Amino acid sequence: MSYNFTDPYEIARFIKEAKKSTPVKVYINGDLSGCDFGNIEWYGSANFYVLYGESDEITKLILDNKEKIRHFRDEIDRRNSAVPMLNLLEVDARIEPGAIIRDKVKIEKNAVVMMGAVINIGAEIGEGTMVDMNAVVGARGKLGKRVHLGAGAVVAGVLEPPSKEPCIIGDDVLIGANAVILEGVKIGNGSVVAAGSVVVEDVPEGVVVAGTPAKIIKEVDDKTKDKTKILDDLRK
Numbered sequence: 001m002s003y004n005f006t007d008p009y010e011i012a013r014f015i016k017e018a019k020k021s022t023p024v025k026v027y028i029n030g031d032l033s034g035c036d037f038g039n040i041e042w043y044g045s046a047n048f049y050v051l052y053g054e055s056d057e058i059t060k061l062i063l064d065n066k067e068k069i070r071h072f073r074d075e076i077d078r079r080n081s082a083v084p085m086l087n088l089l090e091v092d093a094r095i096e097p098g099a100i101i102r103d104k105v106k107i108e109k110n111a112v113v114m115m116g117a118v119i120n121i122g123a124e125i126g127e128g129t130m131v132d133m134n135a136v137v138g139a140r141g142k143l144g145k146r147v148h149l150g151a152g153a154v155v156a157g158v159l160e161p162p163s164k165e166p167c168i169i170g171d172d173v174l175i176g177a178n179a180v181i182l183e184g185v186k187i188g189n190g191s192v193v194a195a196g197s198v199v200v201e202d203v204p205e206g207v208v209v210a211g212t213p214a215k216i217i218k219e220v221d222d223k224t225k226d227k228t229k230i231l232d233d234l235r236k
Contacts, residue, residue: 005104005122006140008162014104020080022055026062030069035061083121093125094235108145110235120157126171128235140166143173148230150177150195158183170205174228190220192228 004010028049032042040053040061047070051058055076062072086101093111095101101119108127116134119125123137126145131137135149138157143149153175158164164184169175173187176195181187188205197214207216208224218224 003104006166008140008159011104011122011139011159012162015082018082020082021084022076022079022081023053024051024055024058025075026051026058027073028062028069029071030065032061032065032068035065035068037061099131112235114151120159122159122166123157128230128232130230130234132177138167141169142166143169144171144189146172146230148174148228150175150179152178154180156181156183156185174230192220192224 003014028051029047031047032049033045038057040051040057043050062069084103086103086105088095091107092109093107093113095113096115098115099113099117101113102121104121105119106124107113108125110128111125112130113119113125114131114133117131119131119137120139122140124142125131125137126143126147128145129143129147131149132151134152136154137143137149138155139159141155141157143155147169149155155167155169158166167181167184168186169181170187170189170191172190173192175181175193176197178195179193179197179199181193181199185199186202187193187199188203190206191203192208193199193203193214194208194210197210198212199209200213203209206220208218208220209215210217
């Protein structure tokens with residue numbers, strides 16, 4: 001079944017129709033030799049096993065074989081989740097540990113996603129763009145090429161309510177640390193958003209905005225370009 005992940009109603013339908021998942025990892029101290037593991041992924045032998053699978057299936061296995069089990073411990077990181085994590089092996093980019101990237105996200109070549117960043121379903125990250133530490137790109141947010149989204153900055157998602165268009169950040173934009181781009185706002189190519197700003201309306205190309213709410217304070221000049229240039233070596 002196909003979905004249009006640029007459409008909030010289609011994303012909502014995808015989440016509604018997705019099979020909800022509660023995967024767990026369980027360590028077993030006990031002898032499970034000869035057990036029918038069914039769909040459960042398992043590793044081990046003798047008296048130690050590691051199981052991966054859905055919570056209800058593993059719970060049933062444990063209860064059915066409780067006389068064979070001395071101890072067990074489980075690990076769980078989600079409950080009734082509708083959207084899995086993105087398969088990072090299919091991404092030609094640099095993704096650092098601790099980034100949380102949902103499925104149905106598009107990340108182009110030589111992008112960089114740093115520790116603690118969060119990228120939600122339907123988002124698009126352009127070629128050579130960096131999403132810095134603890135930054136957030138909400139559902140359907142679009143970052144152009146060679147963007148730098150500063151540490152702790154937020155590009156608001158637009159999924160619920162579904163009435164607004166997504167945030168669209170143009171090419172060669174720098175968004176400073178802890179800035180917030182509100183729902184539906186568009187930032188023109190080459191513009192700069194100062195750290196800590198809250199952007200509530202569209203920003204044209206080639207300007208610097210600052211403040212809460214953010215206002216244009218000047219056009220991007222050579223001095224600004226020198227202060228905001230990106231380093232290609234970080235994207236190799």
